Amino acid sequence: MSVVIENVRILDPADGFDAVGDLCVQGEEILARGSTPEGFEPRRRIDGSGLWVFPGLVDLAARTREPGEEHKATIASETRAAARGGVTTLVMPPDTHPPVDSPAVLELITRRAREACGVRVYALGALTHGLEGQQLAEMAALVRAGAPGVSNGQRPLASLLVLRRALEYASTFDLTTVLSAQDPALTGSGCVHEGPVSTRLGLSGIPEAAETAALGAILALVEQTGARVHVARLSTRRGAEMIAKARSDGLPVSADVAAHQLFLTEVDVAEFNPDCHVIPPLRSQRDRDGLRAAVADGSITAICSDHQPHEADSKLGPFADTLPGIAALETLLPLTLRLVEDGLLTLEQALSRVTTGPAEVLGLEHGRLTPGARADFVLFDPGAIHDLRRDQWLSAGHNTPFFNWTFGGEVRETWVAGRPTWTRPGEDDA
Numbered sequence: 284m285s286v287v288i289e290n291v292r293i294l295d296p297a298d299g300f301d302a303v304g305d306l307c308v309q310g311e312e313i314l315a316r317g318s319t320p321e322g323f324e325p326r327r328r329i330d331g332s333g334l335w336v337f338p339g340l341v342d343l344a345a346r347t348r349e350p351g352e353e354h355k356a357t358i359a360s361e362t363r364a365a366a367r368g369g370v371t372t373l374v375m376p377p378d379t380h381p382p383v384d385s386p387a388v389l390e391l392i393t394r395r396a397r398e399a400c401g402v403r404v405y406a407l408g409a410l411t412h413g414l415e416g417q418q419l420a421e422m423a424a425l426v427r428a429g430a431p432g433v434s435n436g437q438r439p440l441a442s443l444l445v446l447r448r449a450l451e452y453a454s455t456f457d458l459t460t461v462l463s464a465q466d467p468a469l470t471g472s473g474c475v476h477e478g479p480v481s482t483r484l485g486l487s488g489i490p491e492a493a494e495t496a497a498l499g500a501i502l503a504l505v506e507q508t509g510a511r512v513h514v515a516r517l518s519t520r521r522g523a524e525m526i527a528k529a530r531s532d533g534l535p536v537s538a539d540v541a542a543h544q545l546f547l548t549e550v551d552v553a554e555f556n557p558d559c560h561v562i563p564p565l566r567s568q569r570d571r572d573g574l575r576a577a578v579a580d581g582s583i584t585a586i587c588s589d590h591q592p593h594e595a596d597s598k599l600g601p602f603a604d605t606l607p608g609i610a611a612l613e614t615l616l617p618l619t620l621r622l623v624e625d626g627l628l629t630l631e632q633a634l635s636r637v638t639t640g641p642a643e644v645l646g647l648e649h650g651r652l653t654p655g656a657r658a659d660f661v662l663f664d665p666g667a668i669h670d671l672r673r674d675q676w677l678s679a680g681h682n683t684p685f686f687n688w689t690f691g692g693e694v695r696e697t698w699v700a701g702r703p704t705w706t707r708p709g710e711d712d713a
Contacts, residue, residue: 284308284310284326284327284701284702285307285308285309285310285314285323285324285325285326285327286307286308286325286326286327286328286329286701287305287306287307287308287319287323287325287327287328287329288305288306288308288329288331288334288336288662289305289319289328289329289330289331289332290303290304290305290330290331290332291303291304291305291306291329291331291332291334291335291336291662292331292334292335292336293306293316293317293335293336293337293652294335294336294337294630294631294634295316295337295338295651295652295653296337296338296631296632296634296635296638296639296650297338297638297639297650297651297652297653298651298653299631300316300317300652301631302317304316304317304318305317305318305319306331306336306652306660307319307320307323307325308325308658308698308701309323309701310658310701311657311658311700311701312654312655312656312657312658312701313652313653313654313655313656313657313658313660314654315654316652316653316654329662331662333664333665333666334662334663334664334665334695335662335663335664335665336652336660336661336662336663337634337638337652337660337661337663338371338634338638338639338649338650338651338652338659338660338661339369339370339371339372339638339649339650339659339660339661339697339698339699340368340369340370340371340372340615340616340637340638340650340661341370341371341372341373341374341637341638341641341642341647341649341650342365342370342372342373342374342587342588342590342612342615342637342641343374343461343513343515343539343585343587343641343644343645344374344376344515344516344539344541344587344588344589344590345361345365345370345373345374345375345587345588345589345590345612346361346375346376346378346590346591346592346608347360347361347362347373347375347404348361348379348592348679349379349392349395350379350380350381350388350391350392350395351379351380351381352379352380354594355592355593355594355597355679355680356592356678356679356680357395357679358392358395358396358399358404359395359398359399359400360677360678360679361373361590361592361612361678361679362396362399362400362401362402362404363399363400363402363677363705364610364612364613364676364677364678364679365402365612366400366401366402366697366699366704366705367612367613367677367694367697367705368612368613368614368615368616368694369615369616369661369663369694369697370402370588370612370615370616370697371402371403371649371659371660371661371697371698371699371704372402372403372404372405372642372647372649372650372659373402373403373404373405373590373612374405374406374407374431374432374641374645375392375404375405375406375407376407376434376436376437376461377406377407377408377409377410377414377433377434377435377436378414378436378437378438379392379406381413382409382413382414382436383406383407383408383409383425383430384408384409384411384412384413384414384420384421384425385421385424385425386424386425386427386428388406389406389408389425389428389429389430390428392404392406393406393429400704400705401699401700401702401704402699402704403649403659403699403700405429405430405431405645405647406429406430407430407431407432407433407434407461408420408422408425408426408428408430408432408433408434409425409433409434409435410422410433410434410435410440410449410453410460411435411440411445411449414435414436414438415438416435416438416439416440416441416445417440417441417445419445419448419449419452420433422452422453422456422458423456426456426458431459431645431646431647432458432459432460432461432513432644432645433449433453433458433459433460433461434460434461434462434463434515435462435463436463437463437465437562439465439467443500443504446462446500446501446504447504447507447508450504450505450508450510450512451508451510453510453511454508454509454510454511457511458511459511459512459513459644459645459646460510460511460512460513461512461513461514461515462501462512462513462514462515463497463514463515463516464494464495464497464498464501464514464515464517464522465493465494465497465562465563466492466493466494466496466497469489469490469492469493469496470489470493470562471487471489472487472603473486473487473488473489473493473564474486474487474489474560474562474564474602474603474607475487475488475489475549475552475560475564475565475602476488476489476491476549476564476565476566476567476570477489477490477491478549478566478567480549480550480552480553481549483553484552484553484555484602486552486602486603487603489562489563489564491519491521491566491570493563494517494518494519494521494522494563495519495521495522495525498514498522498525498526499525501514502525502529502534502536505529505534505535505536506534509535510535511535511536512535512536512537513536513537513538513539513644513645514526514536514537514538514539515538515539515587516539516540516541516544516563516587516589517538517539517540517544517563517574517577517583518540518544518563518564518565518566518570518574519566519570519573519574520569520570520572520573520574521573522538523538523540523573523574523576523577523582523583524573524577524582526538526577526582526583527577527580527582530582537584537585537644538582538583538584538585539583539584539585539586539587539641539644540574540577540578540583540585540586540587541561541586541587541588541589541609541611542586542587542588542589542611542614542615542618542619543561543565543589543609543611543614543618543684543685544563544565544566544571544574545571545574545575545578545586545618545622546571546618546621547559547565547571547684548565548566548567548568548570548571549564549565549566549567550568551565551684552564552565552602555601555602556684557598557599557602557605557682558598558609558682558683558684559684560598560602560605560606560607560608561589561607561608561609562607562608575622575627578622578627578628578636579627579628579632583636584636584640584641584643584644585636585637585640585641585644586615586619586636586637586640586641587615587641588611588612588614588615589608589609589611590609590610590611590612590615590678591607591608591609591610591611591680591682592608592610592678592679592680592682593606593608593610593680593682594679594680595681597682598682608682609682609683609684610678610680610681610682610683611683612678613671613676613677613678614671614683614685615637616637616661616694617671617688617690617692618685619633619634619636619637620633620690620691620692621690624691638650638651639651657700658698658699658700658701659698659699659700660697660698661694661696661697661698662694662695662696662697662698663692663693663694663695664692664693664694664695664707665691665692666692667691667692667693668689668690668691668692668693669689669690669693670687670688670689670690671683671685671686671687671688671689671690672686672687673686693707694707695707
């Protein structure tokens with residue numbers, strides 16, 4: 284397919300490009316941006332007047348629940364939700380059932396993704412066999428099968444010695460190791476942030492030290508091994524400060540934060556709202572503001588959805604007995620752009636945190652609109668205003684606290700590899 288989007292505002296945070304012009308697509312690649320090359324005769328012309336076009340989002344943490352938990356969601360349902368939210372590339376943690384510790388599971392995920400709407404799906408390989416935290420997985424085989432990195436998800440390792448051996452092994456393949464900074468002993472059976480709210484509600488708390496103690500050990504081993512590590516889903520101000528210090532010292536570390544951590548706090552749990560049950564937990568306003576500051580100054584280079592769809596029964600019952608997680612693919616872009624409305628980020632910074640930032644973490648060649656790049660992009664209507672409504676939700680999981688929030692702007696079309704994967708209902712797709 285050959286396409287030109289005319290008179291559109293082109294935003295490419297990869298090199299700071301921001302101008303009104305034409306975006307030309309030939310086949311699966313960006314042919315030109317800014318102006319139409321002489322002699323280019325597209326099969327389709329789109330009037331982009333008043334619209335924006337920017338790279339498709341790259342989401343570092345999105346569970347599709349397949350394989351193994353198809354009663355919650357599937358790759359087909361969640362990639363469709365991703366497309367609606369402007370996400371063109373998503374990365375799955377390895378904690379599927381069975382876990383992604385063999386090329387066979389990776390190949391299954393890749394095949395199911397190809398059969399879906401077209402959104403690109405990567406799966407992290409397991410750091411240890413069965414995610415049991417003891418015996419290292421066959422990382423070389425997982426890399427050959429297409430894993431862009433390795434992780435143990437939120438499952439703990441047996442010891443710091445195992446982690447050291449894992450980092451040494453991963454570094455021989457120049458692999459990024461994605462780690463969760465959670466000390467299992469300090470986390471225990473906690474379900475909310477340890478503080479005044481947990482005390483008042485009578486719920487078991489998770490202290491800040493559960494993150495900072497684990498992060499301190501991770502950073503010490505990064506310094507020892509030189510391995511490239513990405514810390515997933517920071518939740519504390521102190522954790523963000525530790526990452527900033529490590530990066531300024533030259534350690535090869537990066538970090539992300541889930542979008543909901545930049546808006547919600549422990550106060551949102553006050554009425555035992557199960558949709559606010561997440562791990563790591565929603566923390567204090569001081570922590571939230573610290574995370575926002577770290578996103579703004581670039582210490583945290585990526586914002587992710589931490590998408591975890593659940594069936595309705597998983598969120599019923601006493602708060603501590605519900606399963607943690609938010610369905611969030613369709614709110615990643617609106618929440619990130621809300622940070623621009625709040626004056627925290629520039630538009631370029633916000634788009635960078637969900638495109639080039641996460642792509643660079645895993646060395647993926649996505650998240651840019653330069654000529655020759657894959658034609659993964661979002662056509663966005665900044666003048667639209669929409670309410671997040673349950674009856675328009677596409678994810679199989681409806682567990683989100685953001686229903687009825689009002690957002691400015693809306694995805695009009697999402698394209699992957701030069702083809703539309705989602706078009707806003709009512710739009711002329713001719």
